[in-house]
Amino acid sequence: MLKLFYVILMNLHRAPYFIPNMRRRANHPEKYSVEQRYALVHHAIYLMNKTGKIKTVATGLENLPKEGGYMMYPNHQGKYDVLGIMYTHKEPCSFVMDKRKSHTILVREFCDLVQAKRLEKDNPRQGITIINEVSKDVAAGKKYILFPEGGYKFNNKNKVCDFKAGSFKIALKSKAPIIPIALIDSYKVFNSFHIGPITTYVHYLKPITYEEYKDMKTTDIAALVKQRIQEKIDEVSAED
Numbered sequence: 001m002l003k004l005f006y007v008i009l010m011n012l013h014r015a016p017y018f019i020p021n022m023r024r025r026a027n028h029p030e031k032y033s034v035e036q037r038y039a040l041v042h043h044a045i046y047l048m049n050k051t052g053k054i055k056t057v058a059t060g061l062e063n064l065p066k067e068g069g070y071m072m073y074p075n076h077q078g079k080y081d082v083l084g085i086m087y088t089h090k091e092p093c094s095f096v097m098d099k100r101k102s103h104t105i106l107v108r109e110f111c112d113l114v115q116a117k118r119l120e121k122d123n124p125r126q127g128i129t130i131i132n133e134v135s136k137d138v139a140a141g142k143k144y145i146l147f148p149e150g151g152y153k154f155n156n157k158n159k160v161c162d163f164k165a166g167s168f169k170i171a172l173k174s175k176a177p178i179i180p181i182a183l184i185d186s187y188k189v190f191n192s193f194h195i196g197p198i199t200t201y202v203h204y205l206k207p208i209t210y211e212e213y214k215d216m217k218t219t220d221i222a223a224l225v226k227q228r229i230q231e232k233i234d235e236v237s238a239e240d
Contacts, residue, residue, distance in 0.1 A: 001190065001191070001192075001193070002193060002194075002195045003052055003054075003188075003189055003190055003192075003194060003195060003198070004079065004189075004190040006051075006052060006195070007048050007051055007052040010051035010052070011047060011048065011051055014047065018044065019105070019106065019109060021040065022040060022044070022106075022109035022110075022113060023109060023112075025037050025040055025113060026109055026112035026113045027112070029115070034092045035092060037092075037113045037114065038086075038092035038093075038113070038114060040113060041086060041110060041113050041114060042086065042087065044110075045083045045086060045087045046087070048083070049087065052189070052198075053196070053197040053198065054080075054189055054197075054198050054199075054200065055197070055198070055199045055200070056084045056087055056088055056199070056200045056201070056202060057199060057200070057201050057202070058088035058201075058202045058203075058204065059201070059202075059203050059204065060203055060204035060205060060206075061088070061204055063179065063204045063205060063206050063207060064089075064091075064179065064204055064207075065177055065207060067141075068141055068176065068177075069137070069138035069139060069140065069141045069142045069143055069144075069174065069176050070138065070143055070176045070177040070178070070179050070207065071138060071143075071144055071146060071170055071171045071174070071176055071177070071178050071179065072085065072089075072093070072143065072144065072145045072146070072179045072181050072204075073146060073147075073148050073163075073167065073168075073178060073179070073180055073181065073225050074145065074147060074180075074181035074182070074183050074202075074229070075147075075149060075160045075161075075181075075182065075183050075226075075229050075233075076147040076149040076150070076151065076152040076161075076183075077152050077156040077158070077183055077186040077187035077191065078152050078154075078156060078186060078187045078189065078190050078191030078192075079189070079190040079191060080186050080187075080189035080190050080191070080200065081147070081152075081183055081186050082095050082097070082110075082145060084183065084186050084189075084200050084202050085145055085181065085183075085202055086114075086145075088202045089143070091143065092114065092143070093114070093142075093143035093144065093145060094114040094115055094116050094117070094137075094142065094143070094144050094145070095114070095116050095117075095144060095145035095146065096116065096117045096119055096130065096134060096144065096145070096146045096147075097111065097116060097117075097118065097119065098118075098119060098121055099118035099119055099120050099121075100121075102116070102118045117130050117133060117134055117144075121150075127166075131166075131169050131170055131173065132173070134146075134170050134174075135169075135170050135173035135174040136174075138170065138174035138176045139173075139174040139175065139176065144170070145181075146167055146170065147167075148163035148164050148167035148168070148222060148225065148226075149161045149162070149163060149164070150164050150167075152187070152191065154187075154191050154192070155187060155191065155192045155193070156186075156187035156191065156192075157187070158184055158185065158187070158233055158237070160226060160229055160230050160233065162226070163222035163223070163225060163226045164222065165217075165218035165219040165221070165222045166218065167218075167222065168218045168221040168222055168225070169218060171210075171213070171221070172213075172214070172218065172221075175210040175214070176210065177207040177208065177209050177210065178207065178208040178213065178221070178225060179204060179205065179207055179208075180205040180206075180208070180225045180228040180229050180232075181202060181203065181204055181205065181229070182201075182202075182203040182205060182228075182229045182232035182233050182236075183200070183201070183202060183203075184200065184201040184203070184233060184236055185198065185199065185200045185201060186200045186201075186202075188200065201236070203232050203236070205228050205229070205232060206228075208221075208224065208225070208228075
């Protein structure tokens with residue numbers, strides 16, 4: 001949390017220009033391309049990382065499909081998770097997040113710039129609508145981030161919790177590749193008491209193709225993706 005307040009403080013002088021610029025591009029997607037809006041998001045994360053002394057290292061970028069849409073399923077550690085992924089993911093992508101947390105300043109701008117989907121966790125009917133909308137977008141070539149854990153704990157310590165099977169209905173409906181993502185030390189940025197320089201890691205793992213998971217139940221897909229992520233975290237931990 002201390003790092004979050006520090007980053008906000010160090011960028012206050014940019015707010016009067018930057019936030020209205022983000023709002024303008026978000027409000028007029030007909031004037032600004034997906035790439036232009038994503039570039040502004042990328043630049044905002046760059047400024048946050050630079051002032052906050054945050055370094056994010058990505059591995060496995062070669063695992064990302066060169067064409068078509070796909071679903072990225074990472075473990076969830078905190079507020080920096082989406083930023084870390086988007087900063088290392090050069091092509092435009094979007095995400096699904098809790099609607100209740102999506103309307104604070106700057107978070108709202110990030111969501112609207114990439115046309116993120118706001119999920120009402122206590123509204124099953126709206127959840128089905130989101131699943132159908134994202135599935136259609138992914139089938140049409142869009143890339144999405146969705147956290148199957150659904151939430152995170154403060155000072156996560158790189159712990160992976162159980163995955164919600166329903167998160168993988170989107171993959172099955174869109175028939176798109178699943179990209180497991182292992183996030184390491186992402187919690188240290190905005191969800192711990194760490195105040196010094198921080199290095200986080202985004203490990204893009206080998207895709208799981210539709211042919212591999214099409215006959216599996218969502219519970220089994222969830223277990224497989226969690227296993228792949230846990231194995232990568234254990235592998236990196238063993239090397240340290």
